[in-house]
Amino acid sequence: MDRYLRIGEENLTTESEWKILLVGGERDEAGLMSHLLAGFDFESRPVRLLHAENIHEARPLLEEQTDIAVVLLELDASQDRQPLDLVGYVRGTLSNAAVRIVVVADKGWAAAEEEIMCGYDINSFRIKGELDGGLGKLKSALVGSFRAYRDFKKTEDEKKSLEHVALYSSFVLNAGSMEELAQDVLRHLASILKTPHPFEGLILQKNDKKWRKLAAAGKYADLDVYSLPRDIENVLPRLRTFNRHSLTLEGFSFHSPGIAGTERLIFIDSCRTPIDWEYYLAESYCANTDAAFENMELRHEIESTQKEIIYTLGEIAETRSQETGFHVKRVAEYTKLLALKYGLPEEEANLLALASPMHDIGKVGISDSILNKPGKLTEEEYATMKTHALSGYEMLKHSTRPILKTAAIIALQHHEKYSGGGYPHGLRGEEIHLYGRITAIADVFDALASDRVYKKAWPLGEIVDLFHKEKGGHFDPMLTDLFLAHLDEFLEIRARYADEKVF
Secondary structure, three states, X not given: OOOEEEOOOOOOOHHHOEEEEEEOOOHHHHHHHHHHHOOXXXXXXXXXXXXXXXXXXXXXXXXXXXXXXXXXXXXXXXXXXXXXXXXXXXXXXXOOOOOEEEEEEOHHHHHHHHHHHHHOOOOEEXXXXXXXXXXXXXXXXXXXXXXXXXXXXXHHHHHHHHHHHHHHHHHHHHOOOHHHHHHHHHHHHHHHOOOOOOOEEEEEEEEOOEEEEEEEEHHHHHOOHHHOOOOHHHHHHHHHOOOOOOOOOOOEEEEEOOOOOOEEEEEEEOOOOOOHHHHHHHHHHHHHHHHHHHHHHHHHHHHHHHHHHHHHHHHHHHHHOOOOOHHHHHHHHHHHHHHHHHOOOHHHHHXXXXXXXXXXXXXXXXXXXXXXOOOOXXXXXXXXXXXXXXXXXXXXXXXXXXXXXXXXXHHHHOOOOOOOOOOOOOOOHHHOOHHHHHHHHHHHHHHHOOOEOOEOOOOHHHHHHHHHHOEOOOEOHHHHHHHHHXXXXXXXXXXXXXXXXXO
């Protein structure tokens, strides 16, 4: 039996129709209702009638057709209450509170109206004769149910949208970079605006009167931001007409002045006109995420300042011993590379790169006569030189900041030797912190590969021979193997920050 009796245009999508499910009655009865409703539409949407002879046929229909607006549940003269079991299935098992359930009962059920209305989660109780008074009464009953279903769904959608906005706003807090944050914001915003996939949009940021692209999707991925006007009021028309074949000249936009002269523009080229509620949610979301952009901007500024201070401190120590600031940059890059090869997460490798430039900060307490002595140090002078490891640790150990705590460990332990015999505490093996073992290789490699006041740079072959010889002695054997296996990458760093051509 064809249970799908459709009224209205055949080419309309499911979302453009009002769906009614008639449960019970004969096929002839369903056919009569189809005839009565032929050509009827509400809010420019036609009606689609589905028929199930019993609740067993109705259940799979309700599972598959989740947008049924009205269920007409018949109770016949047999006084059988089994059809009412469908109500509990819909409200309980399917958790469907939106569909309007109308019980259409034989006259023999009239006395049970109050009991059924109170005992079952239905929306209306009708005696069959009430709807026999003409097409007007049937349409009136359906219009009331359609409106109730529409309003319930609207409220439900708005609630879900608010939940999504709150959820999306929390997601952006986990972004690791400005670009990652912008990409998340763009994707979430397209979802809030119900923009068809794939969507088209972008996020721009202007610093120092120049726009840069933080995120882009669709046709805007090819946009040349350097050709954009400086003023926001001139940028938007360009974005709306970027594709001459586009039928839309509107789209959602959000502009934020930002801090310290920074501006941000978020633009979504929508293929449909968002309703007022969607605009409100989108603007609320943008306002919430604007704080995330500001915080990340400030965080990057703080991190850049910290990095600059750290490099400056490291360079002070190296300059006192007549070494260039490139030494601390190279050591930073070496430690990060070796940490990544070892398998540390990028965040931890970056932390190590930020902290390692301060490995010799304790040298600020060593006299110039010892630091810059061209010849071999006496035992007493060497003992004084070795104190820089503990001095550097004492300078840094009181901080609770991750960078300075890491720097304190490195300053203290980067002269320890894997087999023992290093200083200041003669630690062995994994008693030496991984950060100290990594920095030891980076520091010694750069020292051997660079000219110093007391020596010339070693040839590369001799440096490699030394690391083979000191594997398991001075240096951690696993880290040494990693270093030698990726020597070409370390040499690339050496060339990038070279004081002069050595190899």
